[in-house]
C-alpha cells in the first residue's frame with residue numbers, strides 16, 4: 001500500500017527513483033512523484049496516473065541532483081489527483097515528504113495547523129506531517145521527527161528531505177514497512193527489498209520507532225529510545241533476476257508457472273522420505289495445546305480454509321479459521337492452550353498483524369507462515385515458517401497460495417507426528433506422495449492450459465458466474481472466485497454446492513457459467529445433484545476434477561481434468577486451472593492483470 005523509495009549517491013537520483021518506483025508500483029499505482037535536491041534547490045514533480053505519466057512529465061523537465069525520494073500512491077484520504085500525490089511540501093517549500101500508512105488524528109492536527117496559519121493544498125492525511133514538521137522544526141530534524149512521533153496516532157513509514165541539509169534523507173517507521181539498502185558510495189531506502197535488488201542485497205530493516213539518516217557514504221540508525229544503534233545488516237537470498245518477467249507477458253503468468261519450483265523448493269527444505277523437518281513447528285508445540293486458530297486475509301485466508309481440513313484430518317485437532325479484520329470483533333477462546341497460525345505472503349498486512357498481536361496478548365503461541373522473512377509479522381511471531389516462494393509481484397496472489405498450502409500440508413503432518421495421531425506407515429505414504437507434488441503440478445499445468453483458454457473465451461462474455469464445491473472444494477471455489485473478480489472485474493461468487501438451492505439458484509438462467517469443483521470422491525454424487533439443478537435451469541457447467549473422481553462426464557459442458565492425486569493434497573493442483581481461468585479471462589478483456597484497479601499488493605492499512 002503505497003511505495004516509498006529514496007536514493008543518496010553519486011549517480012542521477014531521478015533515474016534511480018523512477019526505476020525503484022517501477023518495482024514498487026504493485027504497492028499502489030494511482031499517482032506518483034519524486035523530489036530531488038540539486039544542492040539547495042528542491043525540485044518536485046508529481047501527478048495523478050501511472051508512472052508512465054510521471055515519466056512523461058520528467059521528459060519535459062528532467063531533474064538534476066544526486067539525492068531524492070519518491071512515492072507511488074494507493075489513495076486512502078483524497079481521490080487520486082495531482083494535488084493529493086506525494087511528495088508533499090510545507091508552506092515555505094523547504095521540506096518534501098512521502099508517506100505510507102494512515103495518520104488517524106490528522107483532522108485535529110490539521111485544524112490546529114490551519115489555525116496557526118498553515119495552508120494546505122491536498123485532502124490527504126500526509127500533508128499534515130510536513131506542515132507539522134515545519135511547525136516544530138527548530139534546526140534539528142531528529143528532534144523534530146521525535147516530536148512528530150509523539151503527536152501522531154496511526155501508522156507511518158515516511159521519508160523527508162530538507163533543502164538546508166541537501167546531503168541527507170531522514171526516514172522514520174511506525175507500523176508500516178521501510179528498509180534501508182547499503183551500496184558502494186550510495187545508500188537507498190524503500191518500502192520493500194525487491195525494489196532495491198538491482199542495486200544491493202545488503203539490508204537493514206527498520207523496526208517500529210526507529211529513525212534513520214542516509215547519506216551517500218553513511219547511514220545512522222536511532223532506536224525508538226533515541227540511542228544511536230548499529231545497523232543490523234543481513235544479506236537477502238532473493239536476487240534481481242527473481243523480480244523480472246523472464247519472457248512472460250505478465251508477472252501473474254510467470255508466478256503461476258513458477259509453482260512447481262516453489263513447491264519443490266519448500267519440500268526440499270522441510271521434507272525428506274523419513275521425516276517432516278519443520279523444527280519451527282516442533283519448537284512451538286506443547287502438549288497442552290488443544291486447538292488451533294488460523295487467521296489471515298484474502299487469498300491467504302482461503303488457503304487457511306483448506307488448511308483447516310488438512311490439520312483437522314491429520315492432527316485430529318479442532319481448527320477455527322478467522323478473517324483477521326474480523327477477529328477482534330468476535331468472542332475468541334484464545335489462550336495459552338491455543339496455537340495461532342498467521343498466514344501472510346507480504347508479512348505486512350495490517351489486519352493480519354493486528355490479529356497476531358491480539359492472539360499474543362491472549363497468551364496464544366503464534367506461528368507465522370510468511371513469504372517475507374524480516375517482515376513485521378515474521379518479527380512479531382514466536383516462530384516462523386519461510387514460504388520460500390520468492391518475490392511475488394502480481395497483485396493477484398498465486399504462487400504464495402500454493403506455498404501456503406504446501407506449508408500447511410507439512411504442518412499438518414508434523415502435528416500428526418507430534419500428537420501421534422498417524423501411524424508411521426501412513427505418515428510414510430503421505431510423505432512419499434507429497435514429494436511427487438512438483439511433478440504433478442507441472443503435468444497439471446500442461447494438461448489444463450488449453451482448456452482454460454477455451455473456458456475463458458466463454459467466461460469473458462458473462463458478467464456474473466458461480467464457483468461451487470463441497471467441503472475442501474468449497475474452500476477452493478472461494479479462491480477461484482476471488483481470483484476472477486480481482487483481475488477480470490467480472491462478478492463471481494463461490495457457494496457450497498448444496499447451498500445454491502437455498503436462494504442463489506434464482507440467479508441461474510440460460511448460459512450462466514457455473515464452475516464446479518470435484519476432488520473428493522465421496523462427495524461427487526451430492527455435488528452432481530447440484531450440477532443437475534443448475535443444468536435444469538440452463539446454466540453452463542464447467543467441471544474441474546482430479547482424474548478418477550468422476551466417471552460420467554456427460555453432464556458437463558466442459559470438463560477440465562487434473563492428474564489423479566490424494567484428496568488431501570488436491571488443492572495445490574485444483575487451484576491451477578482456477579488461476580489460469582482468471583488470467584485468460586482478464587487477458588481476453590484487456591484488463592490490467594498485474595495491477596488491477598483499486599488494489600495494491602501489500603495492504604498496510606486497516
Ligand code: M6R
Pocket residue numbers: 297298299300301343344345346347348349352395396397398482483486601602603
Ligand atoms: O500479503 P498477504 O498474504 O497478507 O495478503 C493478503 C491479501 O491482501 C491478499 O492475499 C489478496 O487477497 C490478494 N490480492 C489476492 O490475490
